[in-house]
Amino acid sequence: MIRRIGLQNFKVYKNQEFTLEDGSTAIVGPNGSGKTSILEAIEFGFFRMVTRKEKKVPQVEDLIHHKGKRAIVELEFVAPINRRNYFVKRTIHPGETNAELFLVGNKDPEETGVTRVDNKIVELIGLNRHAFSALTYVRQGEIDRLSRLAPKSRRADLYSMMGLGIYDKQSSKVQKEIRQMDKDSQNISESIKRLKQVQDHLPEKKEIDAALKALDSIEESIIKKQIQEVIQKVSDSVIAVEEQLASPELSTKPEELKEETEIAKHLKVLLNTIPDVAENQLRPHIRREARMIFREIFGDRYSDLVIDDDYEIALYDLKGNRVSLMAASGGEDVCVNFALRVAVNTALQRHSTTGPPPGLIILDEPGAGLDAQRRRWLPEAITKLDVVNQVLVVTHMEELKGSTDHVISLIPQGKGRQPIVEVD
Ligand SMILES: Nc1ncnc2c1ncn2[C@@H]1O[C@H](COP(=O)(O)OP(=O)(O)OP(=O)(O)O)[C@@H](O)[C@H]1O
Ligand SMILES: [Mg+2]
Structure with missing residues (x-):
C-alpha cells in the first residue's frame, strides 16, 4: 500500500528515501536510530499529525531536524478505494504546514491546501486518524491498548476500526x-x-x-x-x-x-442504528477470527477466547475455567491484542460493506514481553497474514529479522547524523 517515503530534514533524517514492497518488512536498528521516525512520517504524511502516548504531538515543527529550516515528507501510496497511485507532499515550516496531493505521473496536483488534502486522503484510504490508530498502526508500547480499555471504549475503538465512528459523530x-x-x-x-x-x-x-x-x-x-x-x-x-x-x-x-x-x-435514530446493523453483521466474523488466531497461539494453555456483546473479553483455560483479561499475563495480553486487530482486519477485508481496509498493518515493537515460544510464533503469524498485503514491523527481535520478506537496517552514524540505511 505504501510505496515510497521521502524525508528531508525530518527528525534524524537529512535526506533519505525508503522504497517499500508488499509483504512483510522488518525495520531494525539500535535505540534512537530512527525506526519509529519512519512510522511517524507515514502518519504525518497521511494525517498531518503525529501521535505519541495516545496524544497528538502539539508542535509539528519539533519534527524539523534541529539544524534544518523546514522538513519535507513525501508519501507515495496505493489508494484502496481505486487502486491508483497517489503521492502526498507535506512541508513543515515553523508555524505552518503546506500540502499537495498528486496522482503519480501527473504534473498538476489533484488537491492543494492542507484541509483539502487531509479530507481527500481520508476519502482515498477509507480511514481517519482514529481508525488508522485502531486498525493499522500499533504504536510502540501500545500493543495492549485494546485490552487495557474499558469495554465501552473498546467498543468505540472497534467501531472506529470498522469505520463506523463517523455515524457517532454525525449523530452528536x-x-x-x-x-x-x-x-x-x-x-x-x-x-x-x-x-x-x-x-x-x-x-x-x-x-x-x-x-x-x-x-x-x-x-x-x-x-x-x-x-x-x-x-x-x-x-x-x-x-x-x-x-x-x-x-x-x-x-x-x-x-x-x-x-x-x-x-x-428520525435521522438520529437511523444514524444510531446503522453502526449497530453493520457491527452485528461483522461481529460473528470478528469473534470467529479472533478465537481462531488466539487458539493457534495459546492452544497449549487456553481453550477459548470469547468476546461478548458488551465487548467484554474472556479467556477459558484448558479445563474450561473462565480467566478474565485482567488476570491474563502481559504476554497473553499482547497476543489477545494481536489476535483482535488481525481479526478485525480480516473480517473487514472479507465482509466489509463500506469497502476494504488498506491492507496495511504497522507494528512498532510488538514482541516486547513475549517468551521464547511466543516470540517464535509471532513472526510466523505476521508473515502468514494473507489478508494484509503489507506489514511493517519495527523490531529488536532476532527471531523476526530472518522471517520477514524484506529488512531495512538502520546503522547510526553518531549524534546529529542520519543513519546509514541498508535494504535487504
Ligand atoms: N527534530 C529532531 N532533529 C534531529 N533529531 C531528532 C529530532 N527529534 C528527534 N530526534 C532524534 O531522533 C532519534 C530517532 O528516534 P526514533 O524514535 O525514531 O528512534 P527508534 O529507532 O524508534 O528508537 P527505539 O528503539 O528506542 O524506539 C532520537 O534519537 C531523537 O533524539
Ligand atoms: Mg522506537
Missing part, C-alpha cells in the same frame, strides 16, 4: 441541532406570548376608529391635535403588533421547526 451533530431547534421553538413561543399580552392591553382597531370619529365633532384646537397624535401612535402600535404576529418568523416558523425537529429525530 444532529443531537446538537435538535437542541438548538427546541431552543428556537421555545423562544418563538415566548415572543408570541409576550406580543399577545401587549395586544390585550391595546385597544382594538374599531375602538380606535370610534375614538377618531368622536374627535371629528370637536373643533380644531391644539388639544385635539395632541389627542389625534396619541391615537395615531396607539394605532401604529396595534398595527405593529399584528404585523409581528403575522410575520413568517412567528406564524409559519413554529410549524417548520416542528417538522424539521421530527426529521432530525
Whole structure:
C-alpha cells in the first residue's frame, strides 16, 4: 500500500528515501536510530499529525531536524478505494504546514491546501486518524491498548476500526441541532406570548376608529391635535403588533421547526442504528477470527477466547475455567491484542460493506514481553497474514529479522547524523 517515503530534514533524517514492497518488512536498528521516525512520517504524511502516548504531538515543527529550516515528507501510496497511485507532499515550516496531493505521473496536483488534502486522503484510504490508530498502526508500547480499555471504549475503538465512528459523530451533530431547534421553538413561543399580552392591553382597531370619529365633532384646537397624535401612535402600535404576529418568523416558523425537529429525530435514530446493523453483521466474523488466531497461539494453555456483546473479553483455560483479561499475563495480553486487530482486519477485508481496509498493518515493537515460544510464533503469524498485503514491523527481535520478506537496517552514524540505511 505504501510505496515510497521521502524525508528531508525530518527528525534524524537529512535526506533519505525508503522504497517499500508488499509483504512483510522488518525495520531494525539500535535505540534512537530512527525506526519509529519512519512510522511517524507515514502518519504525518497521511494525517498531518503525529501521535505519541495516545496524544497528538502539539508542535509539528519539533519534527524539523534541529539544524534544518523546514522538513519535507513525501508519501507515495496505493489508494484502496481505486487502486491508483497517489503521492502526498507535506512541508513543515515553523508555524505552518503546506500540502499537495498528486496522482503519480501527473504534473498538476489533484488537491492543494492542507484541509483539502487531509479530507481527500481520508476519502482515498477509507480511514481517519482514529481508525488508522485502531486498525493499522500499533504504536510502540501500545500493543495492549485494546485490552487495557474499558469495554465501552473498546467498543468505540472497534467501531472506529470498522469505520463506523463517523455515524457517532454525525449523530452528536444532529443531537446538537435538535437542541438548538427546541431552543428556537421555545423562544418563538415566548415572543408570541409576550406580543399577545401587549395586544390585550391595546385597544382594538374599531375602538380606535370610534375614538377618531368622536374627535371629528370637536373643533380644531391644539388639544385635539395632541389627542389625534396619541391615537395615531396607539394605532401604529396595534398595527405593529399584528404585523409581528403575522410575520413568517412567528406564524409559519413554529410549524417548520416542528417538522424539521421530527426529521432530525428520525435521522438520529437511523444514524444510531446503522453502526449497530453493520457491527452485528461483522461481529460473528470478528469473534470467529479472533478465537481462531488466539487458539493457534495459546492452544497449549487456553481453550477459548470469547468476546461478548458488551465487548467484554474472556479467556477459558484448558479445563474450561473462565480467566478474565485482567488476570491474563502481559504476554497473553499482547497476543489477545494481536489476535483482535488481525481479526478485525480480516473480517473487514472479507465482509466489509463500506469497502476494504488498506491492507496495511504497522507494528512498532510488538514482541516486547513475549517468551521464547511466543516470540517464535509471532513472526510466523505476521508473515502468514494473507489478508494484509503489507506489514511493517519495527523490531529488536532476532527471531523476526530472518522471517520477514524484506529488512531495512538502520546503522547510526553518531549524534546529529542520519543513519546509514541498508535494504535487504
Ligand atoms: N527534530 C529532531 N532533529 C534531529 N533529531 C531528532 C529530532 N527529534 C528527534 N530526534 C532524534 O531522533 C532519534 C530517532 O528516534 P526514533 O524514535 O525514531 O528512534 P527508534 O529507532 O524508534 O528508537 P527505539 O528503539 O528506542 O524506539 C532520537 O534519537 C531523537 O533524539
Ligand atoms: Mg522506537
